[in-house]
Amino acid sequence: MITGTPKPIEEILEMLEPYDNIILAGCHGCVTVCRVGGEKEVQVLASTLRLAREAAGRKIAITEISLERQCDPEYVEKLRPYVSDHQAVLSIACGAGIQFLAEKYAITPVLPGINTGFLGVTERQGEWAERCQGCGDCVLHLTGGICPVTRCAKSLFHGPCGGSSQGICEVGKDVKCGWQLIIDRLKALNQLENYGKLKPYKGWHTSRDGGPRRILREDMI
Amino acid sequence: MLPCTGRIDESLLLKAFENGADGVMVVGCLEGDCHYVSGNIRARARVKRVYEILDKIKIGPDRIRMFNLSAGEGSKFAAYANEFVGKIRELGPSPINLARGGQVHAASQKETT
16 A cells, blocks of 8 residues: 655644635545545544634634545546635645646645655554565566565665675664565575576666656556 | 443544533543453543644643543542543633633533532
8 A cells, every 4th residue: 555644733734824715635545544544534634723723813614525536537526516615625645646636626726734655564553664666577476575676775686785684784773684584585485596587687667767657558548 | 422432533532622622531441341342442542642632733732631430430430520620620711712712611610410
């Protein structure tokens, strides 16, 4: 899922300073699962903002709406009947959803209520960890299901660097060396020969090197 | 009134302040004694989150507090309620009620029944 964290309330209040009548838009997708931008978070943030603004002597009217997803046009359209009656939209979807709203509603400011994080997993309730950087050329079949691009701090493709010690990365004592994880896993799978199949270099042409990426599936158009 | 503090979430607690409460007292079963295993533990975490929100938005964190009691501790409940109401009276009307022009708020009134 795409993860995120709430923006500090002070920062959101500052963003909303020019406005007295806004939409607060949540998303039922990833941000609901990681408890940062779903329907419940819309309710809590809306109450928080109304209380803060009223206590400061300037009320704000907030229309609370949660869309199925903010990254799909048919759901984003559902906001249209409401947008023109409001001065701005505060979105607590991921950065993709926020931008998609901004694209669709060109003359209404769309503001971010969360900081988008990474593509990750729920390790336990309340703890998420990064697993994929969307490089566009997956090698997980060769690396025991552990991604060198994501799990190695340097995204190395030819084994651990000199900063790996006792399975820990030099980046931080809580960061496991991605390559140690890969080697251990390949040994356990009896697939250590896969290490030799990896190209020593990685072509980043499928990653961000060509600017924003686009997937075109002609069979679906 | 809710039958179980496990049903409480942050938005309900904040709504109480929006509706003009000067303070919110959450009373749950004794910890370790929840019929639904962890309802009161979850409630405590949610109360803590609202405590932090009230602090950040300058409503005052002390306006919310959770107490744990068994159903047989009536006199303790009364003592806790009196203590909490006393604390809220000491704090005075919430900034929301002050902004609303000193409208009637619960803690400023004497119980009549």
